[in-house]
Amino acid sequence: MTQQVPPSAARILDACNAIDPIFLNSPLLESHSLGLTAFVKDETDNPIRSFKGRGTGWYIASGEGGRGSLVTASAGNFGQGLAYAATRAGRAVTVFASVSANPVKIAAMRGLGADVVLEGEDFDAAKAAARAYAEGHGLTFVEDGASAAIAEGAGTMAAELTDAAGDLDAVFVPLGNGALAAGIGCWFRHAFPKTRVIAVAARGAPCMALSFAAKAPVPTPEALTIADGIAVRDPVPAAVGWLADTVDEVMLVDDTDIIEAMRFAHAAFHRLVEPAGAAGLAGLITRRGDFRGQRVATMLCGANLTEDQRRLWLPASVR
Template sequence: MVNVDDIIIAREKMKGVIHTTPLDYSKTFSLLAHNEVYLKLENLQKTGSFKARGSYNKLISLTEEELQKGVVAASAGNHAQGVAYSSQMLGVNCTIVMPKGAPLSKILATKQYGAEVILEGATFDDALSFALELKEQRAATFIHAFDDEAIIAGQGTAGLEILDQLPDVEAVICPVGGGGLIAGVAMAIKEKNPHIAVYGVQTVACPSMKQSLIEKSPVIVDSTPTMADGIAVKKPGQKTFEITQKYVDDVYCVDEMEIARTMLMLLERNKLLVEGSGACSLSSLLYEKVKLKEKKVVAVLSGGNVDMNFISRIIERGLVESGRFAAFNITLKDKPGELQKVLSSLTDLEANIQSVNLHHMGKNIYPGYAQLEISVETKNNEHIDILYKVLKEKNYSVEMTDFQP
């Protein structure tokens, strides 16, 4: 069984290869969360996530014979890049199997680290099955994403860094998927100081570790789509579950709205690009899922690998959720000057017009009237309510429209 000495040894072996990531105090989030909030910036780690820690530690634990035969892994995200980077550092042949729908940016990033990338199957499970077959064919070593002692020990080095950087820390919050990060960090911290609280955070879309702790055994849960895809693991590992059960104080869940708002705030306030999975820990503080007040708290931002085509959608979703964007359908008379009246009503209230579409014909448009679709940049939800109220007072037929990123 992995122990804290394994984590200490892993840290020594990683020096010069894996970053000691910054621990950044945030005045903004401290005020909002009513705690002293420090951000552990694993989004600035090699390959853009904490995964490089575990994969490198796993590879250096292999025998020379195993290294010569190469390694195989299955992943559509951060684990792929972590294994590819670690293999490149050690001169090891590396094959990553990814599902055919994997984002192009992640495929290219993995290839740039020198890995052979094979696209197989429509889902991660398909890719995993093929990777296991490939491992047998090539007599290679399979690198598990989380349920491996060397992986857990490698991820735990982040916990040792936190203790060095903030010795009087009172609580640490980690995102949880398969459990490799929380298991390693919790063991490192609790073995050094059992009085420090350690909490995990999942999404309501895939609460596998939370449900497993309730049922006292790793279980498979149903999963719905989530922007925190990096922690959307339907079943935690056996090893990671046992360590989490022993060391972690509790696991909480955040929803999509809370994640989107937190991602936007990190980008806007702290100039940090953090993926949905990485934002969950801070989100749990901001939305008071973790009940802490006036404590020194570290939120681990586990990664920053957001697909470039998805960033704008995340920003838009966050703007909508925080009341910074609104869209209306307005029925108005089809005659000169009516459109200008509506636009003036909105701009007089300091709404910034984003788009305007005026329809003169349609199924629900009666003769003599037009349908206006308009989107505006707003200040907050109260501002949106004021806009809606003023338009109604001017006798316009107004409907708020849902925004789907």
């Protein structure tokens, strides 16, 4: 489907030695309260409070994006990761975000040195504007989900997970643009091919699930979910192709499932997790009956919540 080089396990290992250590070796939490053994990588305790520093760090370190100024689109966390890595390499970054993007994430991107442009009603509209801007100004457009390096950087999380936990029966991975799922799946296909890799998308943003089933990009007219970080309506063709080789299935969860997972993360691990960051955990909780007594894993991918998202489920004492 795509002419781009797919992620590789060898380059995931290279990434482990090149990414800023502040994003590596995240805590591994463990729970036995769901009738199974759940291993949970906590990606919320770093300067950008999400896993995105892994992929963007390797993207810059690997040289995939050249040497000049960069343009991207982001719901917020990817833009933070790219700003963190690129500005430390002396490179300018312009991030396009939708006019409805999370204000906490917008402020954080600007604080990390990115020039943030608000344009479009949703993420995919902002991405179209970013692509046009990059082409018009002769700049490199960085597309999360279309870069093997970004997927490989995310895959370092899986390498750490298997080093610590060994063989697993299944791993549940949040699914937005697809870089995280492709990178995690790439590593498991290499190291533990019998582990079932389950990507978890929001029911209100099902384009990647539809694309996985069709083995071709299937856009949707809208993406309506509280999980802004995975609210995608226009699939990245490269990621659709990579998922076919790295993921066993794609499942959908409701927003109510995601809220339940956010509550569980707070009760079990004392972690405040944003909706998209809890999608994998939501899938695990929803499917726990299928894996009773087994060893499964997921990750808490981000903790940049708006006040409205906090009010969804947090008691006033911890908002």
